[in-house]
Amino acid sequence: MKRAGPADTGCPVLRSLKHVGEGWSFLILRDALAGATRFDEFQRNLDIAPNILTTRLKSLVESGLLERRRYSERPPRDEYHLTERGRDFKPVLHALLAWGNRHLAPEGESVVIVNRETGEQAEPVMVDRRSGRPLSDPVFTNAAGPAANERIRRRYPSMNQFPQHREAD
Incomplete structure (x- = not known):
């Protein structure tokens, strides 16, 4: 089948x-x-x-x-x-728009993201909320999460394999 x-x-x-x-x-x-x-x-x-x-x-x-x-x-x-859930899709769409403009638009950008208050063109980048670093930084990688099944755990390292940030006592 x-x-x-x-x-x-x-x-x-x-x-x-x-x-x-x-x-x-x-x-x-x-x-x-x-x-x-x-x-x-x-x-x-x-x-x-x-x-x-x-x-x-x-x-x-x-x-x-x-x-x-x-x-x-x-x-x-x-x-x-x-x-x-649908509104939360906006950053995904913006990321795809930016990627398409950068890599698939030899004629130039046909649609851009603009700040309504300043008129400035935005430069979308996904960042880690905790550190403020862009997710494109090589320090970031995928890891198996707490609900990962066996197949995912075979493919990705466990979160426990990475140093854990500890708050000061």
Whole structure:
């Protein structure tokens, strides 16, 4: 029997891709983060077939990234609003935008992130909240977390293999 995709191994990257890894889902979330809420807005912005949009919106609702709210009974019409989980996707989208501008836009940046208060262009970088260091620093690596299964523990070192920061007594 042929599998539809990779088996769930407990990997957070794989689990994330199962919810948002399809291209239309990324674009719907991009537009939702920019303020789109209605079916016709998504359809117009994305030039997407209605049946595909219906399927992707349903999937994003089931994944807890969007919630559907009825705004008209006759005819029945719904809006799609980001949930907290959906709003938390914004830095992921910004990281992908920055990576695409840096590596896949030989003609130059077509979309940039701008500070509304200053008008300055932002330079997105993911940082560790505790140290303030960029996650691209070679000091950071992946490690098996507390809930890691055997397969993940074989692939990544344990957190216990690294020096532990201890607070002063």
